[in-house]
Amino acid sequence: MSQAGDDHALRNELVKGIWRENPVLLQVLGLCPAMAVTNSLSNAIVMGVATGFVLVGSSVIVSALRRVIPPQVRISIYVIIIATFVTVVDFALAAYLPTAHKALGAFIALIVVNCLILGRQEAFAAKNTVPLAIADAVGMTIGNTLALVAIGVVREVLGSGTLLGVNLFGDKFEPWVIMVLPPGGFITMGLLLFAIALRKEAALRAQAAALQEAP
Amino acid sequence: MTDHAPATEPALTDPATAAPTEVSSFRIVGSLVVAGLVSGLILVGAFLWTQPLIAANQAAALQAAIFRVVPGTTTTAPMHQAGDGVALVKPGGEVKGEALIYACTRKDGSLVGYAIPGQGSGFMDTISLLYGYDPGRKVIVGMEVLDSRETPGLGDKIITDKHFLENFKALAVEPDLVPVKRGLKTKPNEVDMITGASISSKAVVSILHKGNRTWLPRIGAATSKGGK
Numbered sequence: 001m002s003q004a005g006d007d008h009a010l011r012n013e014l015v016k017g018i019w020r021e022n023p024v025l026l027q028v029l030g031l032c033p034a035m036a037v038t039n040s041l042s043n044a045i046v047m048g049v050a051t052g053f054v055l056v057g058s059s060v061i062v063s064a065l066r067r068v069i070p071p072q073v074r075i076s077i078y079v080i081i082i083a084t085f086v087t088v089v090d091f092a093l094a095a096y097l098p099t100a101h102k103a104l105g106a107f108i109a110l111i112v113v114n115c116l117i118l119g120r121q122e123a124f125a126a127k128n129t130v131p132l133a134i135a136d137a138v139g140m141t142i143g144n145t146l147a148l149v150a151i152g153v154v155r156e157v158l159g160s161g162t163l164l165g166v167n168l169f170g171d172k173f174e175p176w177v178i179m180v181l182p183p184g185g186f187i188t189m190g191l192l193l194f195a196i197a198l199r200k201e202a203a204l205r206a207q208a209a210a211l212q213e214a215p
Numbered sequence: 216m217t218d219h220a221p222a223t224e225p226a227l228t229d230p231a232t233a234a235p236t237e238v239s240s241f242r243i244v245g246s247l248v249v250a251g252l253v254s255g256l257i258l259v260g261a262f263l264w265t266q267p268l269i270a271a272n273q274a275a276a277l278q279a280a281i282f283r284v285v286p287g288t289t290t291t292a293p294m295h296q297a298g299d300g301v302a303l304v305k306p307g308g309e310v311k312g313e314a315l316i317y318a319c320t321r322k323d324g325s326l327v328g329y330a331i332p333g334q335g336s337g338f339m340d341t342i343s344l345l346y347g348y349d350p351g352r353k354v355i356v357g358m359e360v361l362d363s364r365e366t367p368g369l370g371d372k373i374i375t376d377k378h379f380l381e382n383f384k385a386l387a388v389e390p391d392l393v394p395v396k397r398g399l400k401t402k403p404n405e406v407d408m409i410t411g412a413s414i415s416s417k418a419v420v421s422i423l424h425k426g427n428r429t430w431l432p433r434i435g436a437a438t439s440k441g442g443k
Binding site (some may be wrong): 068069070071072073076077081082083087088091092094095096100102105106177181206 | 238242243246247250251254257258261262264265266268270273274276364366369
């Protein structure tokens with residue numbers, strides 16, 4: 001493979017996770033944390049970064065060891081690798097960001113079962129070189145974090161009337177409490193997915209119309 | 216890479232179909248054992264590295280809370296149960312896991328009150344809190360939730376609701392605390408609940424009640440004897 005080809009492949013793997021294959025909005029993976037901890041923007045950011053650290057770390061290890069890990073027990077070994085990273089993140093957050101750790105509670109430990117992470121190991125890291133796996137993991141991390149941030153902004157602004165804890169509307173605003181509760185997560189997520197589906201359909205229609213006009 | 220891989224990368228070898236029969240069970244068991252061992256070592260290392268910081272964070276959070284729940288405090292000293300009363304913990308004499316309260320004193324050494332930690336079941340998980348008690352006036356002078364997993368937006372109002380926290384600025388402990396519906400508080404021993412978070416706010420009252428039962432008689436015994 002030429003240098004230019006390598007660069008192109010790397011860029012492609014990096015960019016695809018951000019929008020075209022966005023893990024939350026288009027692959028609809030990892031929805032549990034996407035709805036559980038996005039009741040504020042700061043929670044969404046910390047969750048996105050913590051998940052990203054685990055994803056990138058596990059992808060590097062899985063990709064580097066892809067010829068060593070026996071295929072029969074690969075899933076167990078992926079889970080051990082992921083769980084190790086998650087526990088390290090859990091300890092590190094408790095030690096260095098105690099307020100964030102308090103806010104996210106059990107959801108840090110639950111990163112272990114985020115299917116986005118295991119999914120990337122099985123679908124990508126286990127079959128590709130380390131640089132490509134890093135590009136893929138970083139792209140997915142950015143996409144995941146952006147999706148969490150989008151949901152977090154909507155829910156915090158409407159549900160608490162604040163953004164990053166800063167009061168936006170003054171005392172007159174009555175917060176929509178439902179937005180910071182679980183239903184708010186479902187409502188926001190549903191509307192986001194609906195908007196994306198509409199956009200996709202519009203694009204498809206435009207494509208079909210262009211094809212009909214062509215001959 | 217130790218094995219002699221061909222120069223061109225076999226980019227898409229699906230591990231699920233890549234000749235699974237050739238792997239010996241020794242290697243399967245071995246790789247799981249190695250993965251477990253390495254993971255265990257990393258976890259122990261991370262634990263040893265972060266534990267002092269985590270413990271320090273918790274201690275700092277507790278210390279900071281003591282000054283807020285007993286306003287006017289300048290120095291604090293841990294005390295433990297001793298017989299029917301309480302006694303200052305001797306330096307280095309602390310027993311791990313022993314229940315402690317904190318005597319709070321002013322600059323001149325006079326007693327302001329006691330900071331008493333308490334725990335109990337909330338709506339989702341254990342609520343742990345710290346409250347301040349003034350034995351002179353026999354009132355609770357402050358309360359702060361240290362750790363809880365109450366519902367965001369509802370139960371967690373026990374931490375944020377100003378009206379609810381106002382209850383604990385001067386709450387009489389005799390007769391026993393009584394939770395009442397919001398706005399119906401008329402007596403100094405009644406606590407206004409939070410609408411929509413009655414379980415969490417009742418839990419707070421019952422934790423205070425439990426703390427009072429355990430500690431107030433002991434504090435009373437200690438103060439009547441003239442001991443601090």
